[in-house]
Amino acid sequence: MSSSSAVVATTAADDKFSRLPEIAKPVSYDIHLKPCLKTFKCKGNETIVVDVTASTDYLKLHSSEIDINSIQVKLCDGSELKGVTFELDRKWMTLTIKLPQKIEPQTVNLLIDFDAEHNNKMRGFYQSVYKGSDGSEKYLVSTQFESTYARLSFPCWDEPVYKAKFDITLEVDEKLTALSNMNVVSEKSTENGTKVVKYGTTPLMSSYLVAFAVGEFEYIEAKTKNGCPVRVYTVHGKKELGTYALDLAVKAIDYYNEWFNIDYPLPKCDLIAIPDFSMGAMENWGLVTYREVALLVDPAKTSSRQRMYVALVVAHELAHFWFGDLATMKWWNGLWLKEGFASFMEYLFTAKHCPEFEIWVHFVNDEWASGMGLDCLRSSHPIEVTIDNPNELDEIYDSITYAKSNSVIRMLYHYLTEPVFQDGLRRYLKKFSYNNAETQDLWDCFSEASGQDIGKMMSTWTKQMGFPIVKVDQKIDGEKRILKLSQNRFLADGGKDESNPSWLVPITITSQSSPVEPIFRGIMNASEQEFTVENVKPGDWIKVNSGTAGFYRVQYDDEMLKALLPAVESLALPVLDRFGIANDLFALVKSGKATADQFLSLVAASSNENEYVVWGALDGGVGSLLNVFSRHEDASIKKKLEEFVIKVYSPVLKRVGWEPSANESMKTSMLRALVISRLTRVGHQATIDVAREKFRDHIDNKKELNPDLRGVIYGTIARKDGNEGIEKICKIFETVGFSEVERNCIAALGQASDEALLKHVYDYGIKQGKIRSQDLVTLFAGSRFHSVGQDYAWSFFKQNVPLLLEKFGSVNSSLFQHCFSCAVDSQSNLQFADEVEKFCKEQFDADALKVLHRPIAQATECVKLNSQLLKNNAQAVNNYLSNQ
Numbered sequence: 001m002s003s004s005s006a007v008v009a010t011t012a013a014d015d016k017f018s019r020l021p022e023i024a025k026p027v028s029y030d031i032h033l034k035p036c037l038k039t040f041k042c043k044g045n046e047t048i049v050v051d052v053t054a055s056t057d058y059l060k061l062h063s064s065e066i067d068i069n070s071i072q073v074k075l076c077d078g079s080e081l082k083g084v085t086f087e088l089d090r091k092w093m094t095l096t097i098k099l100p101q102k103i104e105p106q107t108v109n110l111l112i113d114f115d116a117e118h119n120n121k122m123r124g125f126y127q128s129v130y131k132g133s134d135g136s137e138k139y140l141v142s143t144q145f146e147s148t149y150a151r152l153s154f155p156c157w158d159e160p161v162y163k164a165k166f167d168i169t170l171e172v173d174e175k176l177t178a179l180s181n182m183n184v185v186s187e188k189s190t191e192n193g194t195k196v197v198k199y200g201t202t203p204l205m206s207s208y209l210v211a212f213a214v215g216e217f218e219y220i221e222a223k224t225k226n227g228c229p230v231r232v233y234t235v236h237g238k239k240e241l242g243t244y245a246l247d248l249a250v251k252a253i254d255y256y257n258e259w260f261n262i263d264y265p266l267p268k269c270d271l272i273a274i275p276d277f278s279m280g281a282m283e284n285w286g287l288v289t290y291r292e293v294a295l296l297v298d299p300a301k302t303s304s305r306q307r308m309y310v311a312l313v314v315a316h317e318l319a320h321f322w323f324g325d326l327a328t329m330k331w332w333n334g335l336w337l338k339e340g341f342a343s344f345m346e347y348l349f350t351a352k353h354c355p356e357f358e359i360w361v362h363f364v365n366d367e368w369a370s371g372m373g374l375d376c377l378r379s380s381h382p383i384e385v386t387i388d389n390p391n392e393l394d395e396i397y398d399s400i401t402y403a404k405s406n407s408v409i410r411m412l413y414h415y416l417t418e419p420v421f422q423d424g425l426r427r428y429l430k431k432f433s434y435n436n437a438e439t440q441d442l443w444d445c446f447s448e449a450s451g452q453d454i455g456k457m458m459s460t461w462t463k464q465m466g467f468p469i470v471k472v473d474q475k476i477d478g479e480k481r482i483l484k485l486s487q488n489r490f491l492a493d494g495g496k497d498e499s500n501p502s503w504l505v506p507i508t509i510t511s512q513s514s515p516v517e518p519i520f521r522g523i524m525n526a527s528e529q530e531f532t533v534e535n536v537k538p539g540d541w542i543k544v545n546s547g548t549a550g551f552y553r554v555q556y557d558d559e560m561l562k563a564l565l566p567a568v569e570s571l572a573l574p575v576l577d578r579f580g581i582a583n584d585l586f587a588l589v590k591s592g593k594a595t596a597d598q599f600l601s602l603v604a605a606s607s608n609e610n611e612y613v614v615w616g617a618l619d620g621g622v623g624s625l626l627n628v629f630s631r632h633e634d635a636s637i638k639k640k641l642e643e644f645v646i647k648v649y650s651p652v653l654k655r656v657g658w659e660p661s662a663n664e665s666m667k668t669s670m671l672r673a674l675v676i677s678r679l680t681r682v683g684h685q686a687t688i689d690v691a692r693e694k695f696r697d698h699i700d701n702k703k704e705l706n707p708d709l710r711g712v713i714y715g716t717i718a719r720k721d722g723n724e725g726i727e728k729i730c731k732i733f734e735t736v737g738f739s740e741v742e743r744n745c746i747a748a749l750g751q752a753s754d755e756a757l758l759k760h761v762y763d764y765g766i767k768q769g770k771i772r773s774q775d776l777v778t779l780f781a782g783s784r785f786h787s788v789g790q791d792y793a794w795s796f797f798k799q800n801v802p803l804l805l806e807k808f809g810s811v812n813s814s815l816f817q818h819c820f821s822c823a824v825d826s827q828s829n830l831q832f833a834d835e836v837e838k839f840c841k842e843q844f845d846a847d848a849l850k851v852l853h854r855p856i857a858q859a860t861e862c863v864k865l866n867s868q869l870l871k872n873n874a875q876a877v878n879n880y881l882s883n884q
Contacts, residue, residue: 075127
């Protein structure tokens with residue numbers, strides 16, 4: 001290749017981000033890469049066919065951490081422009097190619113020769129390390145390009161709107177397996193011990209979906225009904241652990257082909273487990289990358305919850321083949337367009353193909369409550385959040401983009417009914433296949449399908465931050481119920497949103513005589529509104545937000561709530577409604593609109609409750625109270641609260657027992673773990689003794705622990721058995737070779753109960769590098785379990801910011817931000833919140849603070865809310881517990 005003259009410079013970066021100029025767009029890329037697993041250098045060259053759409057004397061695209069060796073520009077007549085130079089802007093990661101003359105609109109060929117690097121930061125075309133079956137250290141390289149990391153591997157137009165076709169060629173060592181999005185079309189050996197692998201041309205797609213993986217892999221394979229080969233790839237010795245995921249993947253592609261009425265268009269589908277991975281998984285078209293823990297299932301070791309998680313993640317990523325890969329958002333403010341719908345479709349698929357999970361019951365705890373937990377903060381953000389700079393996008397991969405989006409889609413699904421909802425999605429996918437869309441485009445398709453103005457209703461949920469609390473008062477008029485409803489934004493601090501937002505709220509109502517099927521449906525479209533519900537007996541209870549399907553909280557007048565509580569206690573109210581009442585009530589306690597004694601009365605009344613998700617809502621509140629009272633000056637209140645928990649939880653453990661019965665439901669297994677976990681943490685000695693006995697049997701006699709109880713037992717040992725317990729867990733961690741068990745160990749290690757042990761654990765895991773960077777969040781999260789851990793986690797974070805940034809690459813990393821949140825948000829002292837804000841201002845420069853603004857605001861807001869919970873409820877809790 002002839003070399004152009006080149007001027008490499010770093011320009012004085014502009015202060016403000018701007019998108020690429022609309023003067024040119026890529027048509028196709030022909031990319032040749034030669035990765036090296038010894039030097040971690042990657043030689044590359046590419047030819048980009050570019051459609052120049054406006055008269056210009058420059059071209060601008062993205063490139064980051066790449067050494068450009070040469071650039072050639074060939075015009076449509078075949079001539080080469082002489083005197084081409086280029087500039088690199090390292091801040092905004094752009095490559096500007098300066099042409100010696102203006103060129104008119106035409107198709108040009110851009111030839112770039114470059115050298116890149118396989119970093120160890122889990123982004124771009126990066127390295128991952130693992131132990132081979134013989135214990136030796138081995139490496140592979142694979143990709144994570146979303147959101148803005150394709151530019152770390154090859155120069156490209158790295159914005160989702162620039163769809164193009166990709167021809168990929170990889171030259172790798174002869175003994176290695178090389179994978180990309182498409183099928184292999186040719187493979188040739190060279191004289192120097194390498195092979196050149198060429199893949200088929202991709203469909204039109206965005207750069208963030210391109211993928212490569214090179215290493216020593218093995219696989220298992222199956223085929224869809226259409227004959228499409230589906231494979232699960234792993235490092236050697238683990239392929240059989242992919243059997244569960246493979247079966248689901250085949251079913252998912254078949255299901256989505258039919259449900260969307262568009263067949264998966266690629267000739268193959270690979271799923272690969274990567275040892276080091278920053279996200280849970282990534283939907284690269286045709287080559288989906290996963291953390292090992294999100295793909296691999298060991299029948300003897302995998303817990304019920306983890307099996308459910310694997311099913312959901314597999315279904316989520318494959319739904320992206322349609323939502324995201326085929327029809328793509330125009331810009332990152334539409335991130336929810338793909339994430340929300342893939343999140344919803346994963347539940348739709350799993351409900352049908354894994355009925356044993358009763359997945360819609362788990363939805364309310366894992367999605368609905370999670371979304372509300374973040375969206376009730378003043379520092380939340382809208383679903384359609386303005387993205388000025390996508391390089392700072394990692395913070396938006398959060399419970400709003402996933403869980404809230406998922407929940408409002410479920411609300412729309414219930415409102416429209418499945419046939420209308422499906423019709424709307426099919427219209428959207430057909431219209432925007434191989435193209436880019438915006439949110440309004442989707443609403444238009446739903447409006448066409450339903451004959452209603454869906455955009456008008458749904459924009460109130462996606463463009464506004466927060467959600468409403470609907471207050472309900474009733475008047476009984478014979479067999480008529482006249483309901484007076486009012487709505488305001490629900491804020492966790494109990495305050496008012498001065499902007500007075502209002503939502504179009506789907507209202508559904510069930511009653512004592514019709515507890516499952518709503519007797520009333522309507523839309524609340526004003527701040528105050530009256531509805532009349534017919535045919536309700538004067539003594540019957542009524543429940544607003546049937547099945548907790550709407551993304552809003554409900555506050556009943558005292559009489560209405562009093563009428564509902566016996567139905568909660570007798571279990572006459574359906575499970576999702578019992579969950580909703582419990583979750584709403586504690587949220588009201590936190591916001592100061594109810595008192596903790598009311599919530600504790602509900603906990604006490606739930607002695608007959610056997611549903612895991614209802615206990616999840618109750619236990620979430622109990623855990624919050626125990627956490628804040630661990631900091632209270634009167635230690636006797638926490639002691640009384642612990643005694644109350646033992647009194648209420650012990651009968652539940654007696655019912656479910658320590659040993660699973662034959663063919664018991666998954667929710668029973670998960671309830672057992674929840675109850676044992678809480679009892680061990682409040683110091684119930686009998687439960688702690690059984691946990692120790694089972695751990696001893698596990699260590700001494702190699703008896704496998706019940707996978708659903710393993711994490712609970714490890715945590716108990718880490719908290720209670722000092723250095724001896726910690727060393728045993730470290731040994732398991734280093735020898736087990738299965739990622740879920742490793743994560744159980746890491747979470748347990750973070751729970752070590754004194755400062756010296758925590759120092760040992762954090763030095764071992766972080767400073768000595770024993771714990772993968774991807775799993776450090778789990779260590780910090782484990783330390784949330786008690787006040788000693790919370791204090792140490794913050795102390796460690798403060799003293800080791802440079803080390804953590806080295807591990808994660810930059811403050812942009814969502815992993816770094818999650819570690820920060822875990823080190824802060826469980827505290828409950830207002831002075832601590834001030835200390836965190838002061839530390840951050842002194843520690844980080846202006847650019848970093850801009851990135852961290854929202855995580856800092858959210859974490860410190862949580863601290864202030866914990867302080868408020870303690871202040872508002874100390875007297876009420878003490879009075880209630882003193883009378884028990």
